[in-house]
Amino acid sequence: MELGYKIRENWNIDFEKIKFLNHGSFGATPIPxxxxxxxxxxxxxxxxxxxxxxxxxxxxxxxxxxxxxxxxxxxxxxxxxxxxxxxxxxxxxxxxxxxxxxxxxxxxxxxxxxxxxxxxxxxxxxxxxxxxxxxxxxxxxxxxxxxxxxxxxxxxxxxxxxxxxxxxxxxxxxxxxxxxxxxxxxxxxxxxxxxxxxxxxxxxxxxxxxxxxxxxxxxxxxxxxxxxxxxxxxxxxxxxxxxxxxxxxxxxxxxxxxxxxxxxxxxxxxxxxxxxYNNIGFEQINNYNNNLLKYTVDTYFKEIKIPNEINLSNYSWLISLPFPYFADFSKDANVKLRNYFYNEYGIEIMFVIFEGKIWIRFAAQIYNTIAESEYLISKVKDFLIRNNLI
Ligand SMILES: Cc1ncc(COP(=O)(O)O)c(C=O)c1O
Missing domain, CATH: 3.40.640.10 (Type I PLP-dependent aspartate aminotransferase-like (Major domain))
Known part of the structure; x- marks a missing residue:
């Protein structure tokens, strides 16, 4: 079964409207x-x-x-x-x-x-x-x-x-x-x-x-x-x-x-x-999601020039990357960032606060694509440059 664009017909997600990069929070149930x-x-x-x-x-x-x-x-x-x-x-x-x-x-x-x-x-x-x-x-x-x-x-x-x-x-x-x-x-x-x-x-x-x-x-x-x-x-x-x-x-x-x-x-x-799930198969899903995760992480650190301390062997399908945003340390800074990315860029992505820092949590799912990761990273870069953070 072909993953990425082709498999999308199985979901009701509004792929035209949003880059849905947060399967992790609530999942997304297929139409069948x-x-x-x-x-x-x-x-x-x-x-x-x-x-x-x-x-x-x-x-x-x-x-x-x-x-x-x-x-x-x-x-x-x-x-x-x-x-x-x-x-x-x-x-x-x-x-x-x-x-x-x-x-x-x-x-x-x-x-x-x-x-x-x-x-x-x-x-x-x-x-x-x-x-x-x-x-x-x-x-x-x-x-x-x-x-x-x-x-x-x-x-x-x-x-x-x-x-x-x-x-x-x-x-x-x-x-x-x-x-x-x-x-x-x-x-x-x-x-x-x-x-x-x-x-x-x-x-x-x-x-x-x-x-x-x-x-x-x-x-x-x-x-x-x-x-x-x-x-x-x-x-x-x-x-x-x-x-x-x-x-x-x-x-x-x-x-x-x-x-x-x-x-x-x-x-x-x-x-x-x-x-x-078994009709697609663990191996195929796992390979697709982890390849997309690796591509996203490599591209993220290539474009957002911050130190990369991430060891990919600690992750599967989901990853929290450093987001060097120091402008707002309020309790809900992560929610404000989620809202901003959703409203301004049409990206659904999760931000978290952990140990006083902000992280962007990317989820790879079989309906996601390399183009979406590239779009996300270009907007992260845009945002950070405009806020003089990189
Ligand atoms: C580690 C952990 N525990 C519990 C939950 C809560 O899951 P649920 O909303 O299905 O109760 C989550 C949700 O992301 C989680 O990551």
């Missing part, structure tokens, strides 16, 4: 999946009671079984939820109240802001301590990450919450080795893999994290509101959804499978989503 979702909605409304009582359970099981196959794990470990934020909230809501006062919640400075808020809210409520592990960016190495984490966790007790692919910095963390460090130190681990499914070939069973949360609606192309929680069996008993419903007391699987009436169309089209 949207059509399948609508088919499910029509099926539900044909006979709503019959659907939820007689059809839904079996359909849900099939879709979760297919997702388990895609993630290389067991159906029994896997439940669905609406998004990664909710998934991490559910786990922390269940686990933090069980901690002893000497136990600590560890996380890194690359954590997603909503998850940081969740931790802060719960540790205050339950009088538990937390500790932030600092991992410098962009001069980052696998060894450096592992050393910082090992140093922080040695002789400690508690839980590490860590991103698989971080939101502000886009770094792919060496999660297998981090899990090994946790096991060695008797620290439990929650992996926030919001960006990972689709980008990385996950082997969740082998990985063996205590909990792993992932979004299907970002890089797997599913409908919105589709994420999963993967729990190791020894933690099943602790886990309840945030919404306690009819099947309370019937165990992990049943409690999560029914959390009240909701539109099931995105969950029940996971099998179609996986088929869509």
């Amino acid at each position: 999946i949207l059509n399948k979702m609508h088919e499910i909605e029509l099926l539900v409304e044909k006979e709503p009671v019959h659907f939820f009582m007689d059809i839904y359970p079996e359909m849900l099981e099939k879709n979760i079984r297919d997702l388990a196959g895609f993630l290389n794990t067991e159906y029994e470990n896997l439940v669905l939820t609406d998004n990664a934020t909710t998934g991490v909230n559910i786990i922390l809501n269940n686990v933090i109240p069980t901690l002893a006062k000497n136990q600590v919640i560890f996380y890194t400075n690359h954590i997603y802001p909503a998850v940081r808020n969740t931790i802060n809210h719960l540790i205050e409520k339950h009088e538990i301590n937390s500790k932030e592990i600092i991992i410098n960016y962009p001069n980052i190495t696998k060894t450096g990450i592992l050393e910082s984490i090992e140093k922080a966790l040695s002789f400690q007790s508690g839980i590490l919450v860590i991103d698989h692919i971080s939101s502000p910095t886009s770094v792919v963390f060496p999660i297998k080795e981090i899990i090994e460090i946790c096991k060695k130190n008797n620290i439990r681990i929650i992996v926030d893999g919001a960006h990972a499914p689709g980008v990385l070939e996950l082997q969740l069973k082998k990985l063996g994290a205590d909990w792993y949360v992932g979004n299907c609606h970002k890089w797997m192309y599913s409908g919105k509101g589709t994420a999963f929680i993967h729990t190791s069996p020894e933690n099943f008993e602790k886990m309840h959804p945030n919404t306690i419903s009819n099947d309370y007391g019937y165990g992990y699987r049943k409690e999560f499978d029914w959390v009240g009436t909701r539109n099931p169309s995105s969950w029940l089209t996971l099998s179609d989503t996986i088929e869509f």
Whole structure:
């Protein structure tokens, strides 16, 4: 299948109007999946009671079984939820109240802001301590990450919450080795893999994290509101959804499978989503996106003459590049920059503030092209020259 311009017919994105370079924030669901979702909605409304009582359970099981196959794990470990934020909230809501006062919640400075808020809210409520592990960016190495984490966790007790692919910095963390460090130190681990499914070939069973949360609606192309929680069996008993419903007391699987009436169309089209993804194939998507990422990074540093400390082996499909903009350090400078690029140049791109600096986060997706990257870079250059920054 030809990627780039040709594959665009599968998306409803207004490619005429915008250069859409931010697949990372909310994903973008292909039209064939949207059509399948609508088919499910029509099926539900044909006979709503019959659907939820007689059809839904079996359909849900099939879709979760297919997702388990895609993630290389067991159906029994896997439940669905609406998004990664909710998934991490559910786990922390269940686990933090069980901690002893000497136990600590560890996380890194690359954590997603909503998850940081969740931790802060719960540790205050339950009088538990937390500790932030600092991992410098962009001069980052696998060894450096592992050393910082090992140093922080040695002789400690508690839980590490860590991103698989971080939101502000886009770094792919060496999660297998981090899990090994946790096991060695008797620290439990929650992996926030919001960006990972689709980008990385996950082997969740082998990985063996205590909990792993992932979004299907970002890089797997599913409908919105589709994420999963993967729990190791020894933690099943602790886990309840945030919404306690009819099947309370019937165990992990049943409690999560029914959390009240909701539109099931995105969950029940996971099998179609996986088929869509597999028809293009991981290898082809991965090569296209990483080649586009490399081209964009090389061209960026060639045109914007600032020091290049980026090591591409730390990234996949997503990257946060230095943006030397010092004119505005207000809390929402990144939002103002996004608005400016959107309104003035017709580019949808994310800016982030991380450790007091501004970064431009570029997402490569199979409908993006080299021409779009070149356009972006020409406008970045334009903007920086006009503001006397380069
Ligand atoms: C690491 C991380 N966690 C959680 C989220 C939140 O995802 P969602 O909006 O689907 O809850 C994101 C979103 O980008 C993220 O990057």
